[in-house]
Amino acid sequence: MRPVACHNHNLTMDGVDLSAIAAKAGTPCYVYSAATILENFRAYDVAFGDTPHTICYAVKANGNLALLRLLAQAGSGFDIVSGGELFRVLKAGGDPAKVVFSGVGKTAAEVEEALAAGVGYFNCESEPELALIDSLAARRGANARVALRVNPDVEADTHAHISTGRLAHKFGVDIGEAEAVYVRARRHENLSLEGVSCHIGSNVMQPGALMEAADRVLDLVARLRAQGFHIRNVDFGGGLGVQYRPEDAAPAIGEYIGALRSRIEGTDLHAMVEPGRSIVGAAGVLLARVLYRKNTGGKEFVIVDAAMTDQIRPALYDAYHEVLPLRQSGRGKLTVDVVGPVCETGDFLARGRELAEVLPGDLLAVCTAGAYGFVQASTYNARPRVAEVLVENGCWRVVRKRETYADLIRGEEPEKE
Numbered sequence: 001m002r003p004v005a006c007h008n009h010n011l012t013m014d015g016v017d018l019s020a021i022a023a024k025a026g027t028p029c030y031v032y033s034a035a036t037i038l039e040n041f042r043a044y045d046v047a048f049g050d051t052p053h054t055i056c057y058a059v060k061a062n063g064n065l066a067l068l069r070l071l072a073q074a075g076s077g078f079d080i081v082s083g084g085e086l087f088r089v090l091k092a093g094g095d096p097a098k099v100v101f102s103g104v105g106k107t108a109a110e111v112e113e114a115l116a117a118g119v120g121y122f123n124c125e126s127e128p129e130l131a132l133i134d135s136l137a138a139r140r141g142a143n144a145r146v147a148l149r150v151n152p153d154v155e156a157d158t159h160a161h162i163s164t165g166r167l168a169h170k171f172g173v174d175i176g177e178a179e180a181v182y183v184r185a186r187r188h189e190n191l192s193l194e195g196v197s198c199h200i201g202s203n204v205m206q207p208g209a210l211m212e213a214a215d216r217v218l219d220l221v222a223r224l225r226a227q228g229f230h231i232r233n234v235d236f237g238g239g240l241g242v243q244y245r246p247e248d249a250a251p252a253i254g255e256y257i258g259a260l261r262s263r264i265e266g267t268d269l270h271a272m273v274e275p276g277r278s279i280v281g282a283a284g285v286l287l288a289r290v291l292y293r294k295n296t297g298g299k300e301f302v303i304v305d306a307a308m309t310d311q312i313r314p315a316l317y318d319a320y321h322e323v324l325p326l327r328q329s330g331r332g333k334l335t336v337d338v339v340g341p342v343c344e345t346g347d348f349l350a351r352g353r354e355l356a357e358v359l360p361g362d363l364l365a366v367c368t369a370g371a372y373g374f375v376q377a378s379t380y381n382a383r384p385r386v387a388e389v390l391v392e393n394g395c396w397r398v399v400r401k402r403e404t405y406a407d408l409i410r411g412e413e414p415e416k417e
């Protein structure tokens with residue numbers, strides 16, 4: 001469910017007037033709905049029911065501390081891919097035992113940090129990584145719980161940049177070689193080889209591919225168990241898509257988890273998932289103000305104060321985000337490109353879009369922007385990163401201040417004598 005609705009011709013989030021937020025917090029800014037985030041988390045939790053499970057929210061989708069705190073308090077675990085994400089989770093009060101450390105390029109320093117924090121699991125993506133974790137765990141006299149991330153060679157129907165489950169991709173270990181890897185890994189005395197994990201891509205709209213991957217992984221688990229490996233944990237990754245276009249239907253969390261659950265019922269396996277987008281994606285909007293209108297080359301441009309620096313998904317993945325005026329004016333519709341101030345033709349938020357006519361000063365919401373929005377922001381063109389706001393229980397508050405010019409040059413000033 002999207003939290004944005006229209007009341008008396010004004011867009012609101014969970015009953016809070018978005019224009020009022022824009023007026024006080026300024027634009028551009030991201031606004032998130034706590035209720036929607038918790039609702040999505042609970043949809044996962046409820047669907048698993050009494051099947052042993054851990055939901056490890058993928059921090060990369062949106063790592064704002066306030067959101068992480070919300071999820072930690074709701075009982076979520078976390079999927080991290082860097083020492084920085086671990087730092088965020090710990091700051092937010094996340095339980096390290098419910099953290100899974102994924103990623104194809106963990107550094108020794110990051111592995112050390114994770115061992116020191118006592119993360120629950122390492123999802124390992126190569127044999128050299130297994131060896132590294134083993135040696136660092138041995139030095140501490142510790143044991144690291146490890147799952148091998150396998151690459152099931154399943155095509156996820158999504159943008160090429162975010163499809164990860166084919167053998168040609170850099171991720172995981174070829175599922176056909178996984179048994180041999182597990183056998184060789186037996187020599188690592190400081191690893192507990194207790195799990196198998198996979199992740200085939202993001203924004204997957206047809207759960208069929210996710211189920212195919214799950215089936216391949218579960219077949220592997222059965223073979224490993226037959227060989228005496230004590231596999232207790234299966235991590236099915238993240239990937240469930242959300243509704244970006246009005247005409248799309250988002251895959252239902254409950255149905256997907258129900259299907260996973262039916263596959264593992266009757267086994268003693270502990271299920272894990274790593275959802276990011278499906279928890280926070282629909283919960284966020286990016287607010288922008290119209291600066292200018294311009295017609296050139298036969299095209300109508302709406303120039304706004306938000307740019308690809310704040311929301312790069314359209315430029316990077318040709319992504320579609322619905323754009324809505326905050327006030328329904330009753331003006332006619334025009335076909336426009338909504339573009340930002342950055343000096344690149346790729347700086348657009350929407351292209352060839354039908355939009356009710358807007359004028360300078362009007363406000364727009366770029367919808368379904370809670371996932372992979374702020375986290376992919378940059379300061380290109382020396383644009384300070386924007387503010388983030390959380391709407392909770394009918395109130396709102398800034399959960400990340402807008403950056404200042406001073407933030408832009410932090411660390412660049414010559415050292416003071």
Ligand code: LLP
Pocket residue numbers: 058060061079102103162199201202203204237238239240274275276277278313317371372
């Ligand atoms: N687990 C692993 C190992 C992942 O690599 C990812 C996402 C997830 C979980 C979470 O996937 P989700 O449930 O959010 O689909 N920046 C891109 C998306 C990149 C996704 C990378 N991995 C975008 O804006 O579409």
